[in-house]
Amino acid sequence: MATRGGGRQGRELSDRGAETRALILDTALAAFAESGFRGTSVREIAARCGLTHPALLYHFPAKSDLLMAVLTRRDEADGGDAFEGLEAREMLAHLVATARHNATQRGVVELYATLSAEAASPGHPAHTYFQRRYASLVVHLTRAYRDLARAGALAPRVDPEAAPRQLVALMDGLQVQWLLDPEVDMAAAIEAHLRAQLA
Template identity: 55%
Template sequence: MTETTSAATRKGTAPTAKRKPRGEYAKSAATRTAILDAALEVFAESGYRAGSLREVAERVGMSEAGLLHHFRSKSALLLAVLDHRDALARELVDFELPDGVEALRGLVALARHNALIPGVVELYCTLSAEATSPTHPAHAYFVNRYESVRASVTASFQRVADSGRLMPGVDPGRAAVATIALMDGLQVQWLLDAESTDMAEALAEAFRAMVSGFDLAGIEQVLDARSADAASVTAADNTAEIPDASAGETA
């Protein structure tokens, strides 16, 4: 509720516009989440260009027209999928933590988690390269994302510096750029040859060179919590009522 409630409502007069029942909001949110999960799977398996809206729709039991009720185009769905992926990643990395070292540990946890989802990693790597073209639908997304991540990782390294744990000569901004470049480069090498590198360990080794006493204390708990969250979400999705195609098309 906002502070701009109308006078008629404050006096008890029924508002002229009917509000959507809360249950319908929840159902719509569940449907959008199911679509995003399915789209992430389809794009990860087939690539963005080859992955079709029809296949995404079929995985959630609706028609393509029903899907377009929630996402007006394939480009809009792609951007929502990328945001969805970022939301999942933020469950492992909290850049708001006062202890910058904890945020860096979160990045290692993310690298370890990414080793379990090669299709998603491949999708991200492919899209980030393609999106260097200003005409790509995800160009603005990746420009903004890199800017945001650089700022967040820089702030984490700055908090490490403020605590006296950053190695002499290490600049927080340059360390952030190097960290992002390392993570992206490791993903490409790992996709080409999974046996060539352990992404999480390579990242942790880099942090040990930049942060005094860096260790992975608590990282298993972070990953266990992520697994538990994923299991609970899956269970909720399995019991959620997903509207059929006709409901999506007429809403």
């Protein structure tokens, strides 16, 4: 039977473990954003955290495990599937709000811009993750544009089947432009694009 002291000690160890994992994930996010997955070593991340290489491997046995944990943590912080239950116009407004929020998170934008390009290779550990991420986004946006078309709310010549991928391409392109020039207003550009599409 565990004593009170043992229980408290166990909680303290658990808390320290959670803090260490959080430190590793935050550090890995920054490192992957700066150098990409392939350009970052686990030893480098461990050193930045003030940990030994084996200590980091205790928490994340492989670099691919660490990468997927970073991506999962970011998704959880963003609230998971934020489009669920939103109407078409709400969904588009959410994208504008997301772009505005992303302008306060350079490291996260760098991470996704770098990794999404790297992950085009089928052998990349995040290949399936980004495939599913883009596919899900296009499915949600296609539903939104189809709903708008049925309601007569799209401007003439806006194709509800092509518009979703065009919007995703615009958002990705704006992120790269913003990374190169922080004066670029991603949210305003997306908002102007959507205004031109809506009747």
